[in-house]
Amino acid sequence: MPDAWTKRPRLILDAALAVFALYFFAGPGLQGPRERSNRPKSPFYGLYQVEAFRQNGKPLTQNDSNWRQVIFEQKGDMTVLAMDDSMHYYGADVDAAKNAVTISGEYAELPSRLQGDANSDNRQVPKSILTYWQADPDHLEFRGNLASQPVVIDMRRIDTSKFTLISRGFHWVENGGFYR
Numbered sequence: 001m002p003d004a005w006t007k008r009p010r011l012i013l014d015a016a017l018a019v020f021a022l023y024f025f026a027g028p029g030l031q032g033p034r035e036r037s038n039r040p041k042s043p044f045y046g047l048y049q050v051e052a053f054r055q056n057g058k059p060l061t062q063n064d065s066n067w068r069q070v071i072f073e074q075k076g077d078m079t080v081l082a083m084d085d086s087m088h089y090y091g092a093d094v095d096a097a098k099n100a101v102t103i104s105g106e107y108a109e110l111p112s113r114l115q116g117d118a119n120s121d122n123r124q125v126p127k128s129i130l131t132y133w134q135a136d137p138d139h140l141e142f143r144g145n146l147a148s149q150p151v152v153i154d155m156r157r158i159d160t161s162k163f164t165l166i167s168r169g170f171h172w173v174e175n176g177g178f179y180r
Contacts, residue, residue, distance in 0.1 A: 042072035048155035
């Protein structure tokens, strides 16, 4: 009989310990997205498809290191997705008065950055000032010297409202085949 009167307090203690562990381990992790959402957005906010990348006046041949897409989210940040699906992070400070973007930074690819690999493929980008031109809100062009090479980069904004997860929403259970 002594076990019967200890079951309830032990259950309460186990539940309290579980709640404490969840808060202790998940609480700080939830703070990052809150802080990130409060940062000001980039003037170019959005996802852009790179339509043309010309270096020294010639279009670059398609290879794994070419830029495929560019993401502008927070002010001062730019993420480049390469053809090989690697992600590269750069600083991108926009000066609207001069129609200029200063791209800088030394950022590693995401997997190497998380693992702290000393031999990771770091892309050292010296501070580069590019001028930008927007013919309309959906097109963006960068011109100037990037890593000491003259470049012209033409980009088109992708309409993210047409992405399946945004337009249709998330469904745990699929009643019928969506992709039939």
